[in-house]
Amino acid sequence: MSGGDIPFTPAAELARRVRRAEITARQVVEAFLSRIEDLQPRLNAFTQILSDIALDQARSVDEAVRAGRRVGPLAGVPIAVKDIVDVAGTTTTAASHASFHRQAAADAPLVARLRAAGAILIGKTNLHEFAYGVTNINPHYGPARSPWDRTRIPGGSSGGSAVAVAAGLCTGAVGTDTGGSIRIPAALCGVAGIKPTYGHVPTGGIVPLSWSLDHAGPLARTAREAALLLDVMAGQRGTHLEGPGEGRGSEGNLSGLRIGIPRAFFWEHLDAEVEGLAATAVQTLGALGADVHDVDVPYASYAGNVAGVVMSVEATAFHEPHLRSHLEDYGVDLRTRLLRGFFLSGTDYVTGLKARAFLRQEFLKVFAACDVLVMPTTQIPASPIDEEPESSAGTSLAMSVHLTRFTNPFNVTGLPALSVPCGFTRQGLPAGLQLVGRPHDEAVVLRVGTAYEDAARWHLHHPTVG
Amino acid sequence: MTEDDLLRLTAVLGLRLDRECVRDLMAEVERIRDAAQRLRELPLDLEASPFAPDADERR
Numbered sequence: 177m178s179g180g181d182i183p184f185t186p187a188a189e190l191a192r193r194v195r196r197a198e199i200t201a202r203q204v205v206e207a208f209l210s211r212i213e214d215l216q217p218r219l220n221a222f223t224q225i226l227s228d229i230a231l232d233q234a235r236s237v238d239e240a241v242r243a244g245r246r247v248g249p250l251a252g253v254p255i256a257v258k259d260i261v262d263v264a265g266t267t268t269t270a271a272s273h274a275s276f277h278r279q280a281a282a283d284a285p286l287v288a289r290l291r292a293a294g295a296i297l298i299g300k301t302n303l304h305e306f307a308y309g310v311t312n313i314n315p316h317y318g319p320a321r322s323p324w325d326r327t328r329i330p331g332g333s334s335g336g337s338a339v340a341v342a343a344g345l346c347t348g349a350v351g352t353d354t355g356g357s358i359r360i361p362a363a364l365c366g367v368a369g370i371k372p373t374y375g376h377v378p379t380g381g382i383v384p385l386s387w388s389l390d391h392a393g394p395l396a397r398t399a400r401e402a403a404l405l406l407d408v409m410a411g412q413r414g415t416h417l418e419g420p421g422e423g424r425g426s427e428g429n430l431s432g433l434r435i436g437i438p439r440a441f442f443w444e445h446l447d448a449e450v451e452g453l454a455a456t457a458v459q460t461l462g463a464l465g466a467d468v469h470d471v472d473v474p475y476a477s478y479a480g481n482v483a484g485v486v487m488s489v490e491a492t493a494f495h496e497p498h499l500r501s502h503l504e505d506y507g508v509d510l511r512t513r514l515l516r517g518f519f520l521s522g523t524d525y526v527t528g529l530k531a532r533a534f535l536r537q538e539f540l541k542v543f544a545a546c547d548v549l550v551m552p553t554t555q556i557p558a559s560p561i562d563e564e565p566e567s568s569a570g571t572s573l574a575m576s577v578h579l580t581r582f583t584n585p586f587n588v589t590g591l592p593a594l595s596v597p598c599g600f601t602r603q604g605l606p607a608g609l610q611l612v613g614r615p616h617d618e619a620v621v622l623r624v625g626t627a628y629e630d631a632a633r634w635h636l637h638h639p640t641v642g
Numbered sequence: 643m644t645e646d647d648l649l650r651l652t653a654v655l656g657l658r659l660d661r662e663c664v665r666d667l668m669a670e671v672e673r674i675r676d677a678a679q680r681l682r683e684l685p686l687d688l689e690a691s692p693f694a695p696d697a698d699e700r701r
Contacts, residue, residue, distance in 0.1 A: 478680065484673075485677055499657065512663075515657065518652075519651075530690070534685075
């Protein structure tokens with residue numbers, strides 16, 4: 177394997193080669209650090225590059241391999257971590273003003289699991305300030321840029337994580353998702369990302385945005401690799417492609433699997449090219465043997481209202497002390513978002529909680545008629561980056577409404593949702609297909625995603641960064 | 643609520659905002675309050691507690 181082949185080698189194969197001493201973890205890390213040095217100035221995917229930590233970890237992995245000691249399933253695999261998640265010995269910036277930064281004394285539990293599995297922590301990735309937004313236009317760290325077109329947003333808030341995966345700056349990445357922040361950048365950058373069932377991956381050691389809507393999960397170039405990372409992050413070995421759900425499709429054959437297409441709401445107001453790509457993807461799922469039919473998801477249009485109310489109150493509650501003491505240290509769009517939470521009442525919040533429980537029950541009823549719901553991840557492909565601070569604040573607020581329309585219903589209901597690439601527009605911009613399952617049915621959505629990507633092979637397209 | 647009302651309310655909260663900032667905030671406050679009001683259209687069971695152990699089964 178040459179150094180040039182390493183960045184796009186799948187995680188399982190990279191780990192296998194390191195375990196067999198066909199390549200050293202140090203060679204892997206050096207190949208990625210070299211690529212990061214080349215592309216970081218153009219993509220701004222990282223807030224911090226953890227060269228010393230990565231090389232130390234690589235040394236430990238290589239020593240273990242040489243000594244014949246057991247190494248984990250991610251031995252030598254470079255993983256980037258969204259800079260809102262604690263990595264011991266580093267600063268957690270949340271891509272915010274320096275007055276909010278904190279030193280992490282310990283790893284977040286999910287990071288500790290990745291480290292114990294042999295993963296190499298290669299860097300902390302850029303994000304929308306405090307993860308509260310979807311454009312990744314950041315007044316403190318600058319915008320992360322789409323590797324497919326550097327004049328466009330990568331989506332957010334885990335934009336740096338998606339950029340790093342798509343551009344081959346890491347093999348996989350950690351993201352968080354409160355209204356779509358894993359799936360939106362995955363879709364806009366042409367990679368896979370899964371928001372698992374609420375509570376499936378621990379959120380300790382992560383700067384909160386909205387406690388009852390926050391999820392953590394992986395981004396990777398394929399659903400198969402995302403499954404491997406999710407196994408580790410959730411503390412479960414080998415369950416996310418082989419778990420329960422027998423009779424509901426295998427990786428290569430989806431016969432017996434019922435796919436529901438929620439035409440109302442989730443297939444409305446779409447960019448024509450995104451709609452065409454997603455419709456073709458559904459045809460592919462049918463050709464793989466799935467029973468595809470339309471379903472109705474009642475009250476779906478209320479999910480965005482629930483997400484807005486609950487998130488506004490919880491985010492403002494978390495930030496209240498800082499808002500009073502450091503208001504000027506927030507970016508314009510974030511400040512406006514956080515201040516609005518003061519003007520919702522206690523009854524508004526409780527109504528939001530009751531509405532959430534109601535919507536969850538309504539959504540679960542739909543799964544009597546299907547095993548997986550399928551829809552586009554976003555209405556539109558990536559938009560141009562608006563560099564003006566004042567207008568970008570307005571853009572950011574408006575974009576949140578558009579880009580989270582199909583994703584935040586599954587933060588509200590806590591259902592597992594995967595985004596996989598489903599093609600490119602004529603301008604070469606990626607689009608994503610979202611697959612949603614019953615609670616704890618990550619294995620089913622990941623199997624469908626794997627079957628689709630093996631058939632469609634969009635994951636073999638890599639950006640040429642200009 | 644007018645912009646002047648909002649300016650006074652933010653001052654009461656101990657937040658010093660200029661008028662331009664209040665104008666942006668006004669639009670967002672109206673939007674989020676509309677969202678909260680829209681939730682009252684749902685057929686929610688008012689007697690069911692949102693804090694009962696089975697009310698949030700998302701885990």
